Amino acid sequence: MTKLSTPLHRRLTLAFAAMLGLCSFAPESRAEYDEYKVKAAFLLNFAKLVTWPGDTPAGGKLVIGLLGDTEGTAVLTRALEGASLGGTPVEVRHLTSIDGSADCRIVFLARDGVVTPESLLAATRGGRVLTVSEMPGFASQGGMINFFPDGRKLRFEINPGAAEREGLKISSRLLALARVVEEGR
Amino acid sequence: MVQTRGVQVLVGLAIVFWATSAGAVEEDLVAMDLEDLMELEVTTATKSARRAADTPAAVTVITHEEIRRSGATSIPDLLRRVPGLNVAQIDANRWAVSARGFNDEYSNKLLVMVDGRSIYTPLFSGIVWAEHDLMLEDIDRIEVVRGPGGTLWGANAVNGVINIITKTSTETQGLATVSRVGTHERFNGASRFGGAIGDNVHYRVYGKFADRADYESRLGGDAHDDWQSVRAGGRLDWQATEDSLVTVQGDFYDADAEHTIAPVGIEGEDEYTGGNVLARASHQFSDTSDMSLQLYYDRNVRDTPIIEEHRDTFDVDFQHSFQPFEGNRLVWGAGFRASTDRISGRLGLGFRGRAQTDNVGSFFLQDEIQVIEDLLSLTIGSKFEQNDYSGFEVQPSARVLVTPNDRHTLWASVSRAVRTPARSDEDVAIFQPSTTAPNTFQQIVGSSRFDAEEVIAYEMGYRTRPLDPVTLDFAFFINDYDDLRSVETVSSFPFGPITLQNQTFFNRLRGVGYGSEIAAQWAVTDFLNLSGGYHFTRTDLSFKSRGADANARDAAETETPRHAFHIGTRINLPWDFEFDTTLFWVDRQATNRTNSNQIDAHARLDMRLGWRVRENLEVSLVGLNVIEPQQEFADSVFTRASDVPRSFYGSVRWLY
Numbered sequence: 001m002t003k004l005s006t007p008l009h010r011r012l013t014l015a016f017a018a019m020l021g022l023c024s025f026a027p028e029s030r031a032e033y034d035e036y037k038v039k040a041a042f043l044l045n046f047a048k049l050v051t052w053p054g055d056t057p058a059g060g061k062l063v064i065g066l067l068g069d070t071e072g073t074a075v076l077t078r079a080l081e082g083a084s085l086g087g088t089p090v091e092v093r094h095l096t097s098i099d100g101s102a103d104c105r106i107v108f109l110a111r112d113g114v115v116t117p118e119s120l121l122a123a124t125r126g127g128r129v130l131t132v133s134e135m136p137g138f139a140s141q142g143g144m145i146n147f148f149p150d151g152r153k154l155r156f157e158i159n160p161g162a163a164e165r166e167g168l169k170i171s172s173r174l175l176a177l178a179r180v181v182e183e184g185r
Numbered sequence: 186m187v188q189t190r191g192v193q194v195l196v197g198l199a200i201v202f203w204a205t206s207a208g209a210v211e212e213d214l215v216a217m218d219l220e221d222l223m224e225l226e227v228t229t230a231t232k233s234a235r236r237a238a239d240t241p242a243a244v245t246v247i248t249h250e251e252i253r254r255s256g257a258t259s260i261p262d263l264l265r266r267v268p269g270l271n272v273a274q275i276d277a278n279r280w281a282v283s284a285r286g287f288n289d290e291y292s293n294k295l296l297v298m299v300d301g302r303s304i305y306t307p308l309f310s311g312i313v314w315a316e317h318d319l320m321l322e323d324i325d326r327i328e329v330v331r332g333p334g335g336t337l338w339g340a341n342a343v344n345g346v347i348n349i350i351t352k353t354s355t356e357t358q359g360l361a362t363v364s365r366v367g368t369h370e371r372f373n374g375a376s377r378f379g380g381a382i383g384d385n386v387h388y389r390v391y392g393k394f395a396d397r398a399d400y401e402s403r404l405g406g407d408a409h410d411d412w413q414s415v416r417a418g419g420r421l422d423w424q425a426t427e428d429s430l431v432t433v434q435g436d437f438y439d440a441d442a443e444h445t446i447a448p449v450g451i452e453g454e455d456e457y458t459g460g461n462v463l464a465r466a467s468h469q470f471s472d473t474s475d476m477s478l479q480l481y482y483d484r485n486v487r488d489t490p491i492i493e494e495h496r497d498t499f500d501v502d503f504q505h506s507f508q509p510f511e512g513n514r515l516v517w518g519a520g521f522r523a524s525t526d527r528i529s530g531r532l533g534l535g536f537r538g539r540a541q542t543d544n545v546g547s548f549f550l551q552d553e554i555q556v557i558e559d560l561l562s563l564t565i566g567s568k569f570e571q572n573d574y575s576g577f578e579v580q581p582s583a584r585v586l587v588t589p590n591d592r593h594t595l596w597a598s599v600s601r602a603v604r605t606p607a608r609s610d611e612d613v614a615i616f617q618p619s620t621t622a623p624n625t626f627q628q629i630v631g632s633s634r635f636d637a638e639e640v641i642a643y644e645m646g647y648r649t650r651p652l653d654p655v656t657l658d659f660a661f662f663i664n665d666y667d668d669l670r671s672v673e674t675v676s677s678f679p680f681g682p683i684t685l686q687n688q689t690f691f692n693r694l695r696g697v698g699y700g701s702e703i704a705a706q707w708a709v710t711d712f713l714n715l716s717g718g719y720h721f722t723r724t725d726l727s728f729k730s731r732g733a734d735a736n737a738r739d740a741a742e743t744e745t746p747r748h749a750f751h752i753g754t755r756i757n758l759p760w761d762f763e764f765d766t767t768l769f770w771v772d773r774q775a776t777n778r779t780n781s782n783q784i785d786a787h788a789r790l791d792m793r794l795g796w797r798v799r800e801n802l803e804v805s806l807v808g809l810n811v812i813e814p815q816q817e818f819a820d821s822v823f824t825r826a827s828d829v830p831r832s833f834y835g836s837v838r839w840l841y
Contacts, residue, residue, distance in 0.1 A: 034472045177220070
């Protein structure tokens with residue numbers, strides 16, 4: 001039983017022909033990296049260039065909380081697990097709600113995160129947590145660092161006021177590379 | 186043998202790919218400076234591992250969180266919340282589950298897999314759900330694709346594919362236990378321990394025991410359908426290199442399920458035992474290229490009042506995806522499956538050929554082309570499959586995806602899929618009183634001339650996020666069915682008041698199925714989340730030349746509810762309390778069987794109150810079907826339906 005109805009068959013043939021045509025015009029490929037592997041590397045760099053009050057993290061671990069159950073957070077987990085920063089091991093925590101976010105040093109809110117930026121910021125207030133996201137407008141809503149795409153490259157914006165309120169010091173090197181934003185803009 | 190050579194070629198190919206990848210070492214991104222990182226060009230996750238929102242098909246994902254908060258204790262009960270799926274419980278251990286119509290205990294147009302291992306039985310192309318009493322806490326997600334998935338997954342994925350994906354061992358470290366005690370779940374307990382060997386090897390072992398009580402018979406008294414199941418297994422994940430993962434997993438199960446056989450009401454016990462071992466090696470060559478090789482062996486023994494079946498299945502699958510040009514992703518794969526059975530029928534059921542091996546070999550190729558970057562993509566491909574019953578089958582599909590921006594996704598597709606004949610279609614012999622005509626006995630005998638059933642599906646979908654907290658998902662389909670199975674009377678003999686009919690299987694039905702599915706999610710506030718789903722499904726069949734099976738036609742047209750919806754609320758209360766409810770409603774379903782009653786439209790309400798006492802301790806109280814006891818499905822061919830009662834249980838969940 002392998003008969004195909006003729007119109008579908010013809011449509012498929014056309015589609016194949018179109019595909020071959022498109023392939024021959026496609027440009028050469030360049031080296032590309034997975035967005036979230038790069039974001040993982042960024043997160044570790046942020047940790048390096050931000051100074052928390054009280055210095056060493058509690059429990060001797062750099063706890064990074066991930067909010068959102070996406071392919072992206074899965075890649076982040078794989079990339080960050082087992083990493084360490086100047087001898088401090090990194091611990092990745094999957095957060096299913098804002099509970100526990102205040103116990104992390106860094107919280108990353110994924111694009112399809114389970115909570116809104118406002119509730120994350122409310123939950124981490126006073127917890128001295130570096131809040132990072134990839135949601136447009138996160139930093140101007142009171143978040144600290146936000147990724148945004150610039151063509152095929154990744155950029156980030158920083159809201160220094162939000163960091164200062166929590167007592168976090170952001171190095172001038174980090175600020176120099178960022179687009180600086182203020183609240184309400 | 187050709188098949189053996191096929192396997193050798195696969196293994197050979199795998200070794201070649203492995204060897205060529207050994208030299209490629211990816212730069213260590215983590216060690217890079219910020220300045221360098223900012224110069225890197227990135228691929229978005231959607232290109233390598235896509236999000237459900239960007240798939241050109243009707244997809245619903247049940248997340249771990251939804252599983253936890255549903256209160257459901259079985260896979261079919263979880264599936265109730267997927268629009269487009271028809272789920273009805275027949276008795277305490279049996280469900281009828283199908284996608285887009287044709288619902289029956291022996292539904293045969295749905296493919297279900299657990300971690301890449303197919304769990305539908307080649308006996309009748311359906312699922313025996315009581316065999317799959319998984320530890321729900323270790324399930325990461327359930328991906329449900331409505332509509333044909335034949336191009337990637339092959340025969341049987343006619344109206345849907347369900348992928349049950351368990352967590353990796355790295356995500357299930359430490360000790361966890363969950364216990365439930367209640368009215369129907371007399372005791373349901375599971376424990377898991379996850380540990381590590383060195384830095385790169387993680388493992389878990391688990392065990393589960395469940396003892397479920399009888400439901401009530403709608404004729405009064407005990408329904409004799411209690412269900413005990415024991416299940417144990419483990420999984421080991423070895424991160425061989427940064428880009429290579431080797432997984433070995435296996436399960437063993439033993440389930441005893443009481444069974445009241447319709448229409449006569451004979452009581453017996455079904456015993457299901459079995460186990461499986463699966464090994465999978467996957468390697469990521471780059472962000473655009475990966476490969477995996479998977480082998481599994483599955484053993485399954487069913488000892489019931491109507492059949493004794495021993496089945497050994499061996500399966501090998503290879504898959505490779507790469508980017509031949511920028512904006513073009515090619516996936517191809519090949520597989521081989523051999524399933525050997527030993528069957529003897531009982532109680533009016535017979536089988537021609539006591540032992541048999543069925544072989545299926547397949548190859549698929551699929552190309553995803555970015556016609557206009559980030560706006561329009563085209564996915565075309567086909568599966569080519571050779572089976573012992575209907576020979577060579579081609580299952581192509583073409584899909585278009587339009588993503589004008591983050592908030593809107595449009596897709597459309599045309600695809601062909603087949604349901605290839607099962608062992609029972611060819612070799613079964615059933616002697617039974619007619620379920621539709623009085624004083625009539627039927628002798629139904631399988632046919633080697635029975636051919637594959639076919640669908641050509643035209644689908645369209647639209648997903649949107651009109652506001653940040655709201656997502657809406659619409660899907661529409663028209664299924665053009667051909668060569669559907671009909672049971673035709675070949676001859677009939679009157680013996681006084683009794684008539685004996687000789688019947689066999691033909692492909693003499695055709696028709697259309699059409700419908701739509703809507704799913705909605707709304708995160709109203711931090712503490713309130715609403716979700717809902719609605720579907721409409723209709724099937725209209727007609728006879729082909731010399732076809733006359735009005736029963737099969739009427740069953741397809743009327744025995745699946747035409748409308749269904751559900752509304753779920755998840756509320757986070759102060760002091761770490763959670764309150765969740767789901768209301769389900771399904772339309773009436775007619776039945777054309779003499780000994781069964783029509784199922785009226787009915788509602789079902791599930792409720793859960795959970796309290797996270799501490800970070801690692803959760804207690805909850807759950808009520809399932811709390812409105813009233815009710816029958817959800819008419820008598821099946823061999824099974825008397827029970828009333829699904831109200832049931833309540835308390836549960837304690839402890840991690841670490």
